[in-house]
Amino acid sequence: MPSFANPFQGNVNKKLSKEELIQAVRLDIAGELEAIFMYDAHVQATDDPIAKKVIADIRDEEKAHVGELMTLLKILDPAEAAHFAEGEAEVREMLEAIGAAVPSGGEEAAARAPQTGRSR
Ligand SMILES: [Fe+2]
Numbered sequence: 001m002p003s004f005a006n007p008f009q010g011n012v013n014k015k016l017s018k019e020e021l022i023q024a025v026r027l028d029i030a031g032e033l034e035a036i037f038m039y040d041a042h043v044q045a046t047d048d049p050i051a052k053k054v055i056a057d058i059r060d061e062e063k064a065h066v067g068e069l070m071t072l073l074k075i076l077d078p079a080e081a082a083h084f085a086e087g088e089a090e091v092r093e094m095l096e097a098i099g100a101a102v103p104s105g106g107e108e109a110a111a112r113a114p115q116t117g118r119s120r
Contacts (some may be wrong), residue, residue: 022077029069035062060114067110 016024039059043052074081088105095102103109 018076022073022080025069025073025076029066029073032062032066032069035059036066064113 036059039055039062043056043059046052046055070084074084092102
């Protein structure tokens with residue numbers, strides 16, 4: 001949740017080390033996930049069709065931000081990226097073992113995603 005009481009809360013008086021930057025990106029990802037949760041809760045909590053459409057669009061933009069930040073994290077920390085790949089491979093093996101469809105990733109998944117506005 002936002003904490004506006006301290007306007008300097010997020011400020012740091014130095015440049016981040018590589019390790020600190022990686023931690024900051026992890027925190028940014030957590031913030032995006034929290035935003036998705038909150039926007040989705042608001043979509044579910046209203047029957048106003050315009051509010052549902054606008055807030056759902058914003059929620060989906062946050063999902064794209066998670067993808068951007070995850071990509072950045074993988075670039076900044078290739079060892080962590082290897083752990084992500086290991087987990088993905090484990091799930092793919094489980095899906096194959098039960099004969100379930102194995103989802104494609106990356107650009108194919110992006111092509112299937114609904115178009116949302118850009119938030120910059
Ligand atoms: Fe975002």
